[in-house]
C-alpha cells in the first residue's frame with residue numbers, strides 16, 4: 596500500500612515538509628509506504644477551463660508536475676495534501692495545481708482515502724484546511740480525520756518540531772489513515788463497492 600504525499604509549499608524542506616515527514620515515518624511504522632511530491636516553486640498555470648481533461652484524463656498543460664501527480668494518484672491507494680497557510684488559505688500555486696489535478700477526474704480518484712494538513716505561523720489554519728478538504732468531498736474520497744483539525748504551527752521546521760500537539764496530530768492522522776487502508780484491503784472481494792451513478796449536472800436550472 597502506498598500513500599501519495601503532496602507538498603504544496605514553495606519550500607521543499609520547510610514546515611509543511613516537516614509535518615509530512617512525521618506522517619511518512621508513522622505510516623512506515625504501520626507498514627505503509629509513501630512518496631512525497633513537491634509541487635516546486637516555479638509558476639503553476641491555473642486551470643483555463645478548456646475541458647481538455649474531460650477527454651484525455653490529463654491536463655493539456657505539461658510544463659509542471661500536475662500530470663505526474665495525476666499518474667501517481669492513479670497508482671496510490673490514498674493521498675495527503677500539505678500546504679502552508681497563505682492569508683488564511685492554502686498556497687495559491689497549490690490551489691492552481693489541485694484545480695487542474697481534480698477538475699473532471701472525480702471518478703478516477705473515488706474511494707481513495709484522503710486528508711489535508713496545513714502549516715501556519717499563527718492563524719488561518721482551519722480556513723485553509725476546510726478549503727483543501729473540498730477537493731476530496733466532491734470526489735467521493737473518504738476523508739480521514741485526526742484528534743484535532745490537521746495543523747502544525749511554526750515559521751521554521753525547528754518551530755514545527757516544537758509544536759508537540761501538532762506533531763502528535765500528524766501521527767494520529769497517519770495511524771488513522773493506515774487503519775482505514777487496512778480495513779479497505781480486508782474488505783476487498785467481501786464488501787461490494789458502492790455503485791457510482793452517472794453525474795446529473797443541473798447547474799441550478801430545473
Ligand SMILES: Cc1cc2nc3c(=O)[nH]c(=O)nc-3n(C[C@H](O)[C@H](O)[C@H](O)COP(=O)(O)O)c2cc1C
Pocket residue numbers: 604605606608609610611612678679680681682683684714715716717718719748749750751
Ligand atoms: C504569502 C504568505 C502569507 C502567509 N500568511 C499567513 C497567514 O495567513 N497566517 C499564518 O499564520 N501564517 C502565514 N504565513 C506564514 C506561513 O504560513 C508559515 O510560515 C508556514 O509554516 C510556512 O510553511 P512552509 O515552510 O512549508 O512554507 C504566510 C506566509 C507567506 C509567505
